[in-house]
Amino acid sequence: MTTVDTPDTPFAVVDATRLDRNAARLRDHLRGLGVPLRLHVKTSKSVEVAERVHAGGPITVSTLAEAEHFAAAGYRDVLYAVGIDPHKLPRVAALLRRRVTLTVLLDSLAQAEAVARFAQQEDLRVPALVEIDCDGHRGGVAAADPALVQIGRALGDNLAGVLTHAGESYFAYTPEALHESAQNERDVAVAAAEALRSARMSCPVVSVGSTPTAHAATDLSGVTEVRAGNYVFFDLVMAGIGVCDIGDLALSVVVTVIGHRHDKNWVLTDGGWMATSRDRGTQAQAVDQGYGLVADLRGDVIPGLLMTGASQEHGVLSTRNGEPVPELPVGTRLRILPNHACATAAQHERYHVVSGANPAVEATWSRHRGW
Numbered sequence: 001m002t003t004v005d006t007p008d009t010p011f012a013v014v015d016a017t018r019l020d021r022n023a024a025r026l027r028d029h030l031r032g033l034g035v036p037l038r039l040h041v042k043t044s045k046s047v048e049v050a051e052r053v054h055a056g057g058p059i060t061v062s063t064l065a066e067a068e069h070f071a072a073a074g075y076r077d078v079l080y081a082v083g084i085d086p087h088k089l090p091r092v093a094a095l096l097r098r099r100v101t102l103t104v105l106l107d108s109l110a111q112a113e114a115v116a117r118f119a120q121q122e123d124l125r126v127p128a129l130v131e132i133d134c135d136g137h138r139g140g141v142a143a144a145d146p147a148l149v150q151i152g153r154a155l156g157d158n159l160a161g162v163l164t165h166a167g168e169s170y171f172a173y174t175p176e177a178l179h180e181s182a183q184n185e186r187d188v189a190v191a192a193a194e195a196l197r198s199a200r201m202s203c204p205v206v207s208v209g210s211t212p213t214a215h216a217a218t219d220l221s222g223v224t225e226v227r228a229g230n231y232v233f234f235d236l237v238m239a240g241i242g243v244c245d246i247g248d249l250a251l252s253v254v255v256t257v258i259g260h261r262h263d264k265n266w267v268l269t270d271g272g273w274m275a276t277s278r279d280r281g282t283q284a285q286a287v288d289q290g291y292g293l294v295a296d297l298r299g300d301v302i303p304g305l306l307m308t309g310a311s312q313e314h315g316v317l318s319t320r321n322g323e324p325v326p327e328l329p330v331g332t333r334l335r336i337l338p339n340h341a342c343a344t345a346a347q348h349e350r351y352h353v354v355s356g357a358n359p360a361v362e363a364t365w366s367r368h369r370g371w
Contacts, residue, residue, distance in 0.1 A: 001360055002360070002361040003359040003360055003361060004254055004297055004333065004352065004354060004359045004361060005297070005333060005359065006361070007254075007352060007361075009254050009255050009256040009270055009271065009333065010253050010254060010255045010256075010269075010270060010271040010275035010276075011253070011254055011348065011350075011352055012251065012252075012253055012254075012344070012345065012347075012348040012350070012351050012352065013251070013252050013253070013254055013335065013351065013352050013353075013354055014049075014233070014250055014251055014351040014352070014353050014354070014365070015250045015251075015252075015299065015354055015355065015356060016052075016250075016353050016354065016355050016362065017355045017356045018234075018247075018248055018249065018250035018356075019049070019052065019053065019232055019233070019250040020052070020053075021248070022231055022232055022233070022234060022244070022248055022250060023052070023053035023054075023231075023232060025215075025231075026214060026215065026228060026231050027053075029214075029215060030214070030226055033217065033218075033219075033220045034220070035220045035223055035224070035225065035226050036057075036058070036224075036225050036226070037054065037057065037214075037225070037226055037227075037228065038057070038058045038059060038060050038079060038207065038209070038225045038226065038227045039053065039054040039057060039058070039059050039060065039227075039228070039229060039232075040059070040060040040061075040062075040081070040209070040227050040228055040229025040230075041059050041060065041061055041066060041070060041229060042060070042061065042062035042063075042066065042229050042342060043229040043230050043232060043233055043341055043342045043345060044229070044232055044233065044345060044351075044367065045066060045069075045345070045346075045367050045368045045369070046351065046365050046366060046367045046368070047069070047070065047073045047366070047368075048351075048363070048365035048366065049232060049351075049365060050070070050075075053232055056074065056075065057077075058077035058078075058079070058225070059075055059077070059078055059079070060078075060079045060080075060081045060209075060227045060229065061078055061079070061080055061081070062080075062081065062082055063080075063082070063370065063371045064080060064088055064091050064092070064371070065368065065369075065370040065371050066368060067080055067095060067100075067102060068091070068095065069368040071095055071098060071100045071102075075100075076099065076100050076101060077100075077101050078095070078100055078101065078102050078103070079102075079103045079105070079129070079163075079207070079227070080092070080102060080103065080104050080105065081105050081163065081165075081227070082105060083105055083106055083107060083108075083111065083131065083139055084104040084105060084106050084111055084114075084115065084128070086111070086114040086115075086118070089114070089115070089118045089126070092104060092126060093118075093122050093124055093126070096124055096125075096126065097124075101127065102127075103127040103128065103129055103160055103205075104126060104127070104128050104129070105128070105129050105130075105131050105163060106128055106129075106130065106131065106151070107130060107131040107132075107133075107139050107140050107141050107151075108141075108147075108151070109147065109150055109151055109154055112128070112130075112151045112152075112154035112155045113154050115128050115155060115158055116154055116155055116156055116158055119158050125157060125158055126158050127158060127160035128155050128158050128159060128160055129160055129161050129162060129163040129205060129207060130148060130151050130152065130155075130159070130161075130162050130163070130192070130196075131162075131163050131164070131165075132148075132162050132163065132164045132188055132189060132192040133164075133188075134164040134165075134166055134184055134185050134188035134189065135166055135167065135168040135169075135181070135184065135185070136168065137165070137166070137167030137168045138165070138167055140164070140165075143188050143189075143191040143192035143195060144191075144195070148192060148195055148196065149195065149196065149199045149201075152196045152199065152201045152203075153199075153201070159196070159201055159202065159203070160204065160205050161193065161203050161204055161205025161206055161207065161224070162189055162192045162193050162196070162203060162205070162206055162207070163189070163205075163207040163208075164185050164188055164189040164192075164207070164208050164209075165185075165208075165209065165210055165227075166181050166182065166184070166185040166208070166209075166210050166212070166213045167210065168181060169181040169182070169185075169210050169212035169213045169216075169241075170210070170212060170237065170241065170281075171241075171284070172212060172241060173240075173241055173242070173285070173286070174242070175216070175242065178212050178213070178215075178216035178241065178242070178243070179216045179217075179218065181212065181213055181216065182212075182213035182214075182216040182217040182218070183217070183218075183219060185208050185209075185210075185213050185217075186208055186217065186219060186220055186221075186222070186223055189206050189207070189208050189222075189223060190206060190221075190222035190223070193206045193222065204224070205224050205225070206222055206223050206224045206225075207223075207224065207225050207226075207227060208220070208223050208225075208226055208227070209225075209226045209227030209228050210227075210228065211228045211229065211230040211231045211234075211238060211243060212238070212241060212243050214226050214227075214228040214231065215231070215243050216243075229342075230341055230342060231243075231244075232250065233249065233250045233251040233341035233345070234248045234249050234250065234251075234341065235249060235251070235281075235337075235338050235339060235340050235341040235344075236249070236281070236282050236289045236292065236293065236337060236338065236339045236340075237281040237282055237285070237339055237340055240282050240285040240286070240287060240289070241285070246293065246301060246337065249337050249338075249341075251337075251338060251341050251344060251345060251351075252295065252299065252335040252336060252337050252338070253271055253275050253276050253292075253335065253336045253338070253344060253347075253348075254271075254297070254333055254334070254335050254352075255269040255270055255271030255275065255315055255333070255334055255335075255336055256269060256270050256271075256331060256332070256333050256334075257269055257328045257329065257330055257331065257332040257333075257334065258270050258314075258330060259330065260330075264318075265318055265319065265322070265324060265325055266309075266316050266317065266318050266325070267316075267317040267318070267325050267328050268314055268315070268316060268317075269307075269314070269315040269316075269317060269334065270313060270314070270315070271307075271313075271315040271336060272310045272311050272312050272313045272314045272315050273291070273310040273311070273312060274312050274313055274347060275313075275315075275336075275347055275348075276291055276292055276307065276310065276315065276336050276338060276344050276347065277338070277339075277340065277343035277344050277346065277347055278291075278310060278343075279291075279338070279339045279340040279343040279344070280339060281339040281340045282339050289306060289339060290306035290307050290308040291306070291307040291308065291309070291310050291315070291336075291339065292306070292307045292336040292337050292338050292339055292344075293305075293306060293307075293336070293337040294306060294307060294317055294334055294335070294336060294337075295334065295335040295336075295337060296334060296335070297333045297334065297335060297359065298357040298359075299335060299356070299357060300357075301337070302326060302334075304319045304320050304321065304323060305317055305318075305319055305320075305325065305326065306318065306319070306320055307336050315336070317334075345367065346369075348367060349366070349367055349369065350364050350365060350366050350367055351364070351365045351367060352364055353365055
């Protein structure tokens with residue numbers, strides 16, 4: 001029997017018990033609000049994870065490689081939620097011709113004209129959502145900007161609707177702030193849809209989503225779908241803003257103690273940033289978790305112990321307040337709980353699946369990489 005003591009470290013572990021619990025929580029919440037989920041697979045990039053939590057349902061991807069990979073696995077309703085590069089449209093067309101409903105995203109007149117021109121040349125409808133800026137986090141056009149209507153008209157029959165992403169919700173540190181972010185996301189998306197409809201354009205899709213707002217939303221009237229992906233694993237950033245508890249984190253990285261620096265109160269492991277990433281997403285939060293919390297092999301957090309340093313293949317563990325590090329002999333295996341599940345998962349080609357504290361590896365799930 002393979003256990004978490006067997007594979008060479010470092011390797012990624014998914015706790016299926018926590019994964020299932022996380023999936024059920026959001027599924028039940030959205031069911032109560034009457035809005036379907038469009039799972040974002042960018043966190044796990046795993047068909048096995050998607051099948052477990054959202055089998056065959058509509059998905060969101062962050063790369064065309066993901067779209068192609070999931071299409072090969074039978075997924076037929078795919079949203080590519082990164083602004084479309086016109087050079088990638090032939091790959092979009094190839095998927096559309098395979099009877100995959102692949103929707104693209106854009107926020108400029110130049111993109112809209114490129115999509116419309118390509119669609120006409122290829123005798124295809126290329127469904128496109130217009131990205132709406134609801135909080136200044138990244139891309140998008142304002143709901144009240146006249147450019148929105150211009151973009152919609154340029155798209156013509158390719159216009160499928162609007163999309164918002166409340167990226168600033170990742171910096172909302174109270175339940176009130178999270179709820180406000182979720183409500184604003186919904187309000188802006190619906191306003192953008194109404195602006196297009198008032199200009200006599202069809203806007204069937206009103207898509208909103210982020211893991212924080214998906215959980216904080218209480219009113220999704222006018223919304224047709226919610227996108228979320230991080231929630232399947234959760235991470236320390238999500239715990240830091242109160243969306244989950246540390247006990248909900250389903251992803252960790254198993255590492256091995258390979259040495260000590262007693263003069264510096266350090267424990268050294270074989271898991272550096274190549275295994276856990278350099279993400280320091282909790283640095284701006286009330287509690288800085290370094291490069292990740294440290295748990296024993298059962299998944300129980302070791303109080304006060306953090307991963308505080310990372311070079312390529314070395315991790316440094318030390319204590320939060322300078323207390324002596326616990327006795328961890330060379331060869332001890334530990335689990336690092338990540339700041340950002342998407343970034344940590346990206347370092348690995350597969351997941352070793354366990355259930356709770358049981359050390360048995362029940363399965364190995366593959367993970368797709370590339371663009």
